[in-house]
Amino acid sequence: MDALRPVGRTLLRDRAYEALREAIVRGDLAPGAPLKDADLAERLGLSRAPVREALARLGDEGLVESKPQSYTRVTRPVSRVVRDAAAVVRVMHELAARTGVPLLGPEGIRAMRAANERFTAAVRASDVEAALAADDELHEVLVIASGNHAAAATIARYTPLIRRVERRLFGDAGSCGSAxxxxxxxxxxxxxxxxxxxxxxxxxxxxxxxxxxDAIEVAEVTGIPGPTPDTAP
Structure with a gap:
């Protein structure tokens, strides 16, 4: 039974990580929001250890920042960081397309068309959650077809930095153009x-x-917090 304990801990850490990452990307945990491991552990129904591990991982990914003996909080998007993440994600998707298209069969094509139909319907309904989920599903078909696990891991790591900014501009003309x-x-x-x-x-x-x-411009006009130009808060 001792050999199973690390597996259980890993699953708890991953559960905390996924829940916190989703809350940050959705905006439920807003930029600048303080993160107290005891409070988060209680809300997630977990012990503090997996929550701390999850926060450390989110820190590595740029979604959380900490200062020892001072604070742990959700980062504010920084335009340079978001641009860098978008550039990396773009290159990984280009690689997935280059290697995945020759391996893609009829089932994959059907899956992509179905995802795009869901995306289009979600955009028309102004359903940001459904639209972004469908968008991820569509592009994931090529990533899976490519068989490149490193590309998949890189995309999974950096896409959240883009998504939480993208939400601020959801519904603009770009959404329709994406379809x-x-x-x-x-x-x-x-x-x-x-x-x-x-x-x-x-x-x-x-x-x-x-x-x-673009998000910075929206923030300046509307007062809605967006990415800071190129400096950390």
Missing amino acids: ELHTRLIDACEAGDTAEAVRVTTEIWAALEQLAD
Whole structure:
């Protein structure tokens, strides 16, 4: 039984990590919000140890910041950090398209089309959660087809930095344009046109590199907190 204990602890740590990351990305834990491990542990129904491990991991990923004996809090998005994350995610998706398109079968194409239909419906309904989930599902098809676990892990690590900023601009014209780009991507995949699939993938994700600056402009006009220009809070 002793050999099973590390597995249980890992699962608890992952549970805490996933719950806290989702709360930060959704905005339930707002930028600058203090994070007390005892309070979070009680709310999650866990002990403090897995919560501390989860906070450390989120710190490595740029979603949480800490100062010993002073504070632990949710970071405020920094435009440079978001742009860097978007650039890395773009390159990983380009790689997934380059290697995944030749391996993608009819089932994968159907899955991508179904995801894009859900995405389009969610955008029309202004359902940000459903739209982002469908967007992730669509692009994940190519990532899985590529079989590149390193690319998948990198995407999973850096996408949350982009998503929590993207939510602030949900409903802009770019959301509708994404559905059209998705269709172009799917058509290229179905035709086995790897080069075109990579080009469209680049177009999709390169747009997110501008997202941080757009969010700053929105924050200045509306007063809604957005990324800070290029400095930590």
